[in-house]
Amino acid sequence: MDSSHSHSHSSSSRRRFNIFLPLLLIFAGVVSLLTNMKVVSWDVWEVIFLLWPFVFVAAGLHGLVQGESPVWQVFWIGAGALLVLGNLGYLAWSSWEIAARLWPLLLIAAGLNILTGRSNSGRLVGAGILVALMAGTALVVGRLPIYVAPLESSRISRPLDGAVRSDINLNLSAGRLILDVMPESAGQIEGILHHQEVRGVEQIHYVSQGTAHFTLRSAASTIWLPLGSARQQGNWALRVNPEVPLTLNIDLGAGEATVDLTGATLNRARITVGAGALRLTLPSEGRFESQIEGGVGMITVLIPRPLAMRLQANTALVDLDVPVDFVRYERGYRSPNLDQADRVVDLRVNLAVGRVTIRYLDE
Numbered sequence: 001m002d003s004s005h006s007h008s009h010s011s012s013s014r015r016r017f018n019i020f021l022p023l024l025l026i027f028a029g030v031v032s033l034l035t036n037m038k039v040v041s042w043d044v045w046e047v048i049f050l051l052w053p054f055v056f057v058a059a060g061l062h063g064l065v066q067g068e069s070p071v072w073q074v075f076w077i078g079a080g081a082l083l084v085l086g087n088l089g090y091l092a093w094s095s096w097e098i099a100a101r102l103w104p105l106l107l108i109a110a111g112l113n114i115l116t117g118r119s120n121s122g123r124l125v126g127a128g129i130l131v132a133l134m135a136g137t138a139l140v141v142g143r144l145p146i147y148v149a150p151l152e153s154s155r156i157s158r159p160l161d162g163a164v165r166s167d168i169n170l171n172l173s174a175g176r177l178i179l180d181v182m183p184e185s186a187g188q189i190e191g192i193l194h195h196q197e198v199r200g201v202e203q204i205h206y207v208s209q210g211t212a213h214f215t216l217r218s219a220a221s222t223i224w225l226p227l228g229s230a231r232q233q234g235n236w237a238l239r240v241n242p243e244v245p246l247t248l249n250i251d252l253g254a255g256e257a258t259v260d261l262t263g264a265t266l267n268r269a270r271i272t273v274g275a276g277a278l279r280l281t282l283p284s285e286g287r288f289e290s291q292i293e294g295g296v297g298m299i300t301v302l303i304p305r306p307l308a309m310r311l312q313a314n315t316a317l318v319d320l321d322v323p324v325d326f327v328r329y330e331r332g333y334r335s336p337n338l339d340q341a342d343r344v345v346d347l348r349v350n351l352a353v354g355r356v357t358i359r360y361l362d363e
Contacts, residue, residue: 053083
């Protein structure tokens with residue numbers, strides 16, 4: 001009797017053992033080790049963005065060890081595997097496309113779990129059916145592209161109309177923005193829009209008290225598909241006047257922005273990225289302010305050597321990387337040439353989750 005009770009207690013203890021956290025720790029350790037040893041060229045945050053669905057796989061494996069319904073555990077493992085394959089580009093759809101289109105698999109799993117009841121053999125049969133269904137889904141998704149409305153193209157060109165200052169506001173709900181300066185002074189702004197519905201892009205241009213104001217705003221219906229193929233994303237390729245003092249406001253809901261202001265005459269720049277990546281190159285001349293706001297993403301700021309920087313970074317779950325010669329002070333960081341410089345940028349960065357990298361342009 002005592003032997004039987006001891007055996008039952010030992011078996012119960014084994015079943016209660018939690019493998020979810022150990023699996024995540026092992027996975028995080030392997031990724032960090034490979035990254036630090038330069039075995040893979042991925043950035044840690046890139047790995048997180050690509051492989052986050054492994055959380056579902058770990059949860060499914062944990063459930064199997066705990067002796068829970070195999071139907072649900074097969075679903076979580078299969079869902080995690082499909083999402084990872086989508087992120088890595090092995091399927092025709094991205095992870096978000098898969099989640100948006102294949103959510104009925106959740107209903108099928110729930111139905112199989114109820115239908116098979118508490119019978120071990122029935123549950124195994126239900127799990128087998130779900131395995132076959134999800135494997136077949138992976139094969140189909142691997143060959144079947146998702147339909148997204150084709151992109152339209154449109155050129156824009158706005159004059160200065162005698163203005164001596166430029167105020168530009170760009171509001172792209174989702175997609176990719178590339179912004180740099182004109183090779184020579186011409187109008188206020190020019191470029192090409194690639195959008196799913198160019199007619200849904202609002203343009204406002206007027207001159208008031210010597211300032212040319214321009215607003216470009218996309219419709220909220222634009223679809224941005226992160227963590228997967230960018231072939232269907234809209235993008236804007238724009239150029240601004242390099243000689244007229246510029247006030248620049250960019251609001252990107254989700255996506256990627258590459259902003260190269262080399263040669264620009266900048267008064268102030270404010271860039272907001274809800275989720276995504278930003279690469280900003282600052283001009284080498286002048287004294288100006290820049291502010292970057294973000295929710296989740298990767299931000300890279302490139303500064304020319306002659307430009308001194310005063311940096312204030314309000315970050316939460318963020319990896320902050322600054323040049324080794326930057327000096328820490330009570331409000332943040334500053335470059336070593338700040339006291340003697342006549343070219344200065346005051347940069348404020350507010351990011352909740354992700355990575356912020358400040359680098360010299362020649363590195």
